[in-house]
Amino acid sequence: MQWKKIVIEDRFLSILAFLGIVFMIGSFYINSWLMFGAGLMIILIAAGNSYYLKHIGVGLFFDNNRNRNRFFIGDKGEWSLRFLNQGLPIMKGNLSIYFDSAVVPVSGEYHIHSSRVDISLPFSMGQKEKVNIKIPFKAEKRGLSKIRKMELHIPHFFGFGDTILEFSDVINLEALVYPKATSVRNIDKHKSVKPGHNPSNFSLFEDNMGPIGTRDYLPTDSFNRINWKASARKMTLQTKEYERINEAGAVLFINVSDGYSVTSKLEFLMSSTAEMAYFFHKQNIPFSLCMNIRSAGFTPFTYLPLGSGKDHLQKLLDLLAIADFHSPTIPHEQVLFFYKRHLPIAPTMIHAGIRSERSDGYIQEWLREGVQLLELQMNNESAFLEPMKMKLKDVAGE
Incomplete structure (x- = not known):
């Protein structure tokens, strides 16, 4: 069943029905056909009103096919809501839609409460009629926008109550808004000094x-x-x-945590990571993503294996768009430990976010194995890469 129904009947309707019964009984005592007709009409109106409220919405179907569209900030799109009514006609209804504020309507009145957009539209459908309601929107900020709730309020013709239909299933309409890329200086310093299979103009090794x-x-x-x-x-x-060749590939370690919560620099991290991914894609350098946002499956964190190509870039951008301040995280040290134990090492490691002493212990092992270590830094809203600086006590203990 797609809809959860709530019927609200006006108390006056019960009084009206009781009054109709009184009229009909009284008509027998005073022998008045006029009073009998009035009482019968009142009872029929009350019964019809009750029948309409209880049966309206039966046979109303919403096309809930899965549809995920992707946008960049500033792009325009639309929610497309398709309905089929095989039941009673719906007149003067009001459809309320609630969705995440990563996208906002381009026209009409709407309200935003707790990062949710609330918009209401008039809704009427005849019997066996199909309706396609389109809500144009603009991609406002990075994130995942889903229609979280949909309610249809249907009043009775005579105003004696309302029927509320709340869609009970998960609505499979999504809009992904990709982060706006932030320029990252020194990203072209990414090079490897190991032999491999990737063409390079600067390598010492030949195929x-x-x-x-x-x-x-x-x-x-x-x-x-x-x-x-x-x-x-x-x-x-x-x-x-x-042909000169070398080993190529970079793994992006993103720590979105700051203590027990998500860092306030989340947008900076997502925008910088997107820029680095664009660069690696353009240079045909395989890249991977490890982000300490909890995930189900063999890998307990958000992980994109080493790869390249347009589809690989899209998968990474999808992951960056979904991350938000409510995402469940795991300790960054667990990510490094799991990666060290179970996943292949890339020739270059780029770290972004807070780095703890326990994290440095795992990173030191990669340094001994000849992995190129870079770190993303922030300076007045701009980003740049620099060789990772290890603490003195770690270097001394090496």
Whole structure:
């Protein structure tokens, strides 16, 4: 059953029905057909009113198909609500919609209470009629906006009560608003000094599986790198050229906690992380995300495995949009411990958020293994990356 029904009958209706019965009984004593007709009419009105209130909404269906749309701040979209009425006609109803304030209506009157938008619309439907109600909105801020509640208030024709229909299922309409990217300085300093499989113009390592071309021979070139066929064709010695490669990949560790609550710098962290993800996507560098927001499954925290491509970027932006100040968190040290035990290590680690002494203990292990360690810093609303600075007592104990 889609709707939870609450019927509110006016007390005057009971009085009116009692009055109709009195009229009908009294008509037999005074032998008045006029009084009998009046009493009968009053009883029929009361019975019809009660029948309408109790049966209205039966046969009203809402199309609750899952639909998630994605927006950037400033984009425009709409909620599309489709109804089918196979029951009694609904006249002069009022539909109330409550949704998260990540998006706000572009027109009409609305109110915002506790980060929830409240909007009311007139609602009328005939029997066997389909109605599609559209509510245009604008993406106002980063976040996930869902229709949390939907109520339909239906008054009776004569004003003797109301029927309230509250949609009882979870409404599967969602709007994800991605964070606005904040410029991160020094992000291009991300490099690896290990061999791998990713092309790089600055690597010391080469892919010896196959040459990508030739060039003129130099006295410093090794003799076994001479391409004899190309040399014979050009009548001068030619040296094989190989593609330079290195190991690439970065894991973004985001600590959204500040003590026992979510940090007040959450928007800064989400915007900076989005910018770094855009950079890695553009450079075709695999990236991963570890965020200490609790999650169900094998990985107890929000985790996106190492990957690349447009779909991978979208998954990361989805996770950044969902994070909010009410998200359940786990200690950041548990994230590092689990990652160290169960997940593959990337050549570069970027840390954002508060770093505790216990966290530094795990990070020191990656430093010994040659992982490049960078840290996101904030300076007057701007962001920049710098090599991670470990505490003196940690370095001394290394």
